[in-house]
Amino acid sequence: MRKNQFTKTNLAWLLVIIGSYLLINVLISAGVINKIYQTVMLTIGINIILAISLNLIIGITGQFSLGHAGFMSIGAYSAGVIVKMMDGAPSSVYIGMLVGILISIVVALIVATPTLRLKGDYLAIATLGFGEIIRIVIQNMKITNGAAGLVLPKLIDWPVVFVFLVISTIVIVSFTYSAYGRACISVREDEIASETMGINTTKYKIMAFVVGAIFASIAGTLYATSFYVIKPEIFSFNKSIDILVIVVFGGMGSFTGSFVSALLISVLNTSLQSFADIRTIIYGALLVLIMIFRPQGLLGKYEFKFSKLFDKFAKKEVRQ
Amino acid sequence: MLKIEDLNVHYGVIHALKGVSLEVKQGEIVSLIGANGAGKTTLLHSISGIIKSTSGSIIFEDNDITKRSAKDIVSYGVTQVPEGRRIFKGMSVEENLYMGAYLRSDKDGIHKDLESVFERFPRLKERIKQNAETLSGGEQQMLAMGRALMARPKILLLDEPSMGLSPLLVKEIFKIIIDINKQGTTILLVEQNAKMALGIANHAYVLENGKIVLSGLGHELANSPDVKKAYLGG
Numbered sequence: 063m064r065k066n067q068f069t070k071t072n073l074a075w076l077l078v079i080i081g082s083y084l085l086i087n088v089l090i091s092a093g094v095i096n097k098i099y100q101t102v103m104l105t106i107g108i109n110i111i112l113a114i115s116l117n118l119i120i121g122i123t124g125q126f127s128l129g130h131a132g133f134m135s136i137g138a139y140s141a142g143v144i145v146k147m148m149d150g151a152p153s154s155v156y157i158g159m160l161v162g163i164l165i166s167i168v169v170a171l172i173v174a175t176p177t178l179r180l181k182g183d184y185l186a187i188a189t190l191g192f193g194e195i196i197r198i199v200i201q202n203m204k205i206t207n208g209a210a211g212l213v214l215p216k217l218i219d220w221p222v223v224f225v226f227l228v229i230s231t232i233v234i235v236s237f238t239y240s241a242y243g244r245a246c247i248s249v250r251e252d253e254i255a256s257e258t259m260g261i262n263t264t265k266y267k268i269m270a271f272v273v274g275a276i277f278a279s280i281a282g283t284l285y286a287t288s289f290y291v292i293k294p295e296i297f298s299f300n301k302s303i304d305i306l307v308i309v310v311f312g313g314m315g316s317f318t319g320s321f322v323s324a325l326l327i328s329v330l331n332t333s334l335q336s337f338a339d340i341r342t343i344i345y346g347a348l349l350v351l352i353m354i355f356r357p358q359g360l361l362g363k364y365e366f367k368f369s370k371l372f373d374k375f376a377k378k379e380v381r382q
Numbered sequence: 383m384l385k386i387e388d389l390n391v392h393y394g395v396i397h398a399l400k401g402v403s404l405e406v407k408q409g410e411i412v413s414l415i416g417a418n419g420a421g422k423t424t425l426l427h428s429i430s431g432i433i434k435s436t437s438g439s440i441i442f443e444d445n446d447i448t449k450r451s452a453k454d455i456v457s458y459g460v461t462q463v464p465e466g467r468r469i470f471k472g473m474s475v476e477e478n479l480y481m482g483a484y485l486r487s488d489k490d491g492i493h494k495d496l497e498s499v500f501e502r503f504p505r506l507k508e509r510i511k512q513n514a515e516t517l518s519g520g521e522q523q524m525l526a527m528g529r530a531l532m533a534r535p536k537i538l539l540l541d542e543p544s545m546g547l548s549p550l551l552v553k554e555i556f557k558i559i560i561d562i563n564k565q566g567t568t569i570l571l572v573e574q575n576a577k578m579a580l581g582i583a584n585h586a587y588v589l590e591n592g593k594i595v596l597s598g599l600g601h602e603l604a605n606s607p608d609v610k611k612a613y614l615g616g
Contacts, residue, residue: 257431260484
């Protein structure tokens, strides 16, 4: 019975994925989604990948990271440099992505291993420093063209971002609902209790951090190859805070929340562009209001699940 | 079964345990009583491998577990019910219990143990899908104990199971402890409620400022004038 329901929810999700892909395609060819909206869509997709990967670290595992933009810049510059080296061949995106992932894994391990052995928010300080170090390193390297940054051809469009968005979501959500994910949640809830259950807390904290870093790096590659220009200043501390805001706004620990909030914030940012002067004021005021009235974020820890929906229908049928 | 010899633990410059030695034999209930800050929790944490000791040895069933990781120690059969219950608040009762069996992979055995936990704590079964946070203090204590039993421990370390519970509930919890012991699990009990703890113990130890100052049979200590004066109120 349980197994049966499982495939039913998977089927429903598959339909949602294919359906939304087709819908976007139709809307684009019908001219409803114009070039500007397409750019917004790219931003939304990349922001969602960034938000859910940070949510895995902060919301699920309870470790505070302030260096997500750092991993994003590793992915962006790895791709940027390799695209330049290969003269913009289409395959260079994926080679660059792979290189970015490998570098991110190594760097994430170096940052996390000493700090995550400790209990407490040492990771926040370490990642804060790491983000700035990465930015300064990139600013002073020849291969990255220093502060001027790299100008790249546009190599990917929304279908690629869409595919990576789907892959990222599936991997991160499956991780969360696996035995590893449960261990991560138990670390968030109570580290000492986790240890008395025989859970190696350091291992799972590092694991979540590395997985988060990998997807931040992928998002960086997608950013670099769809927005023409990358500069060190794009990946400053402010960018890390932007991603953090999306996560907190949507609800720490809720991936549905990250989706909704990435969507809302990206749309908000774009629609406020015409009021450039007061944009940050409105944005800031909105965040303050949210934190006053919904301190747990828009959705708290709620997750949308088809299985819940099916259960509801099943119960209704029984009643009738 | 569990033998601790000359154990020393430091927190920085603070000497928390000063040469503690104690022994728990198979099938016994051993109680350790002492005031706040005596080092009771520190002792349990060092047995569980959460705190590393500076010197001394902890032997469990011929294995030296002094320097082993918390994970290895649980897999040897030593499980702790930590002070203040420390249940996983974001999870349901059922998920909490499954977390207890985290290191096990025998699905049938886990299922059987889940049933026997529900038999022992029927109230947990009533609340199986409920968020653990919504349980009362007594139920949370039962959940913490059930969760530890899911690891199928050979020895159960209980840290202040009576903390913050009404006298009636304390009696119930102690009845359950005796019952768990009768079914073959050895118990090391750390308590401030000296009367109850000494009442059910085969052997007992008194810890003061990081040192064992008294030890003996449970009823002997309960009748000793020193213990009476210091812990039993007369």
